[in-house]
Amino acid sequence: MRHHPGDDILLAYASGVSDEATGLVIATHLAFCAQCRDAVSLMEKIGGGLLDALPPAPLAETAFAATMARLDSAPPFARPARTASRDGTPEPLRSYLGGDLSSVRWRRMGPRLAYLPLLRRGGTSAKLLRGSPGTEVGAHTHRGLELTLVLKGGFTDVTGNYGPGDLQVADGSLRHSPIADPGEDCINLAVTTASLKFENFIQKIAGPIFGF
Amino acid sequence: MTGEAAELNALLARVATLRDRAAFAALFAHFAPRIKSYLMRQGAAPALAEDLAQEAMLNLWRKAHLFDSSKASAGTWLFTIARNLRIDVLRKEKRPELDAADFAPEAEPDPGDGMMLAAGEIRLREALKILPPDQMRIVELSFFADKPHSQIAAELDIPLGTVKSRLRLAMARLRAALGDRP
Numbered sequence: 560m561r562h563h564p565g566d567d568i569l570l571a572y573a574s575g576v577s578d579e580a581t582g583l584v585i586a587t588h589l590a591f592c593a594q595c596r597d598a599v600s601l602m603e604k605i606g607g608g609l610l611d612a613l614p615p616a617p618l619a620e621t622a623f624a625a626t627m628a629r630l631d632s633a634p635p636f637a638r639p640a641r642t643a644s645r646d647g648t649p650e651p652l653r654s655y656l657g658g659d660l661s662s663v664r665w666r667r668m669g670p671r672l673a674y675l676p677l678l679r680r681g682g683t684s685a686k687l688l689r690g691s692p693g694t695e696v697g698a699h700t701h702r703g704l705e706l707t708l709v710l711k712g713g714f715t716d717v718t719g720n721y722g723p724g725d726l727q728v729a730d731g732s733l734r735h736s737p738i739a740d741p742g743e744d745c746i747n748l749a750v751t752t753a754s755l756k757f758e759n760f761i762q763k764i765a766g767p768i769f770g771f
Numbered sequence: 772m773t774g775e776a777a778e779l780n781a782l783l784a785r786v787a788t789l790r791d792r793a794a795f796a797a798l799f800a801h802f803a804p805r806i807k808s809y810l811m812r813q814g815a816a817p818a819l820a821e822d823l824a825q826e827a828m829l830n831l832w833r834k835a836h837l838f839d840s841s842k843a844s845a846g847t848w849l850f851t852i853a854r855n856l857r858i859d860v861l862r863k864e865k866r867p868e869l870d871a872a873d874f875a876p877e878a879e880p881d882p883g884d885g886m887m888l889a890a891g892e893i894r895l896r897e898a899l900k901i902l903p904p905d906q907m908r909i910v911e912l913s914f915f916a917d918k919p920h921s922q923i924a925a926e927l928d929i930p931l932g933t934v935k936s937r938l939r940l941a942m943a944r945l946r947a948a949l950g951d952r953p
Contacts, residue, residue, distance in 0.1 A: 582867045626799065
């Protein structure tokens with residue numbers, strides 16, 4: 560793995576600032592990447608240190624007794640039963656897909672591209688994208704931030720080559736036209752905070768229809 | 772501080788193994804007012820922050836058996852509980868979470884005697900105390916302001932690049948203190 564989110568993006572996830580769609584992409588990258596898991600674990604420890612150092616805000620006198628009175632009706636938490644993945648699809652992606660990557664019901668978008676919307680909150684959306692080998696997405700720039708995590712296969716653009724687990728962070732300063740690598744389908748999990756700006760006429764019209 | 776953190780871990784282990792109410796009461800006295808303080812900094816009104824602090828402590832009671840004192844301090848664990856409650860209740864979103872079983876063999880947490888607190892985390896807290904003020908400000912805002920870094924930069928009237936470089940410097944110091952990367 561060569562491409563990781565920066566500390567600022569990891570910190571937004573660790574501190575709870577990230578929106579849910581961005582959190583989904585970051586957490587799924589973490590499932591691939593021990594180095595970034597360590598970074599997030601460090602950040603949570605910083606959060607613990609900051610919490611412990613905060614000046615206490617006293618609670619009402621009744622609060623303690625009220626909590627104690629609820630203990631007996633608060634049974635130990637039981638983890639939900641874990642369903643094994645047959646193709647290694649990690650959490651949290653598996654929960655959002657409702658199953659494995661290999662059993663996704665794709666929506667076609669032309670002969671070589673397929674997609675599946677996963678989550679939309681305001682202008683931010685997360686979706687799965689699948690391109691057959693050699694597929695070109697078409698030159699585009701970005702109105703907001705685009706995070707792309709490779710799940711299978713790979714793609715190449717002006718910034719380099721991306722394989723499984725790699726995460727690309729693209730902002731307003733990047734113009735690129737990613738091409739799926741030869742060999743196998745490229746499957747990505749992508750989140751955008753605003754729609755993309757395509758340069759090709761057809762894509763300009765088709766983009767908004769498919770929610771890009 | 773060293774002794775206090777180990778003591779809190781030991782109290783949490785007593786809650787996990789013995790359902791010890793006196794230990795729970797001591798944890799409540801320490802953490803509930805800090806969690807309330809944390810949530811108020813995130814913009815919660817005092818009454819809501821107080822309700823959620825109690826909810827967080829109830830979560831501690833219910834989940835104590837999942838706490839692994841070899842991985843983190845009680846304070847860090849409580850931070851993640853309070854953070855997730857905030858996302859859940861204040862923002863009405865889910866927090867996408869990893870499942871450790873996807874990349875590590877399933878291991879039952881061992882509450883042990885609570886004395887296993889990693890020395891690294893104690894060094895980390897010492898390093899946090901002596902962070903240069905301009906770096907500390909960015910770290911604190913990152914955790915408490917609930918705002919993206921672009922907005923933090925705008926409010927402090929400094930370039931986004933400066934925010935990011937201060938953050939990078941702070942992270943490098945703290946990472947070195949924890950002993951992840953010498």
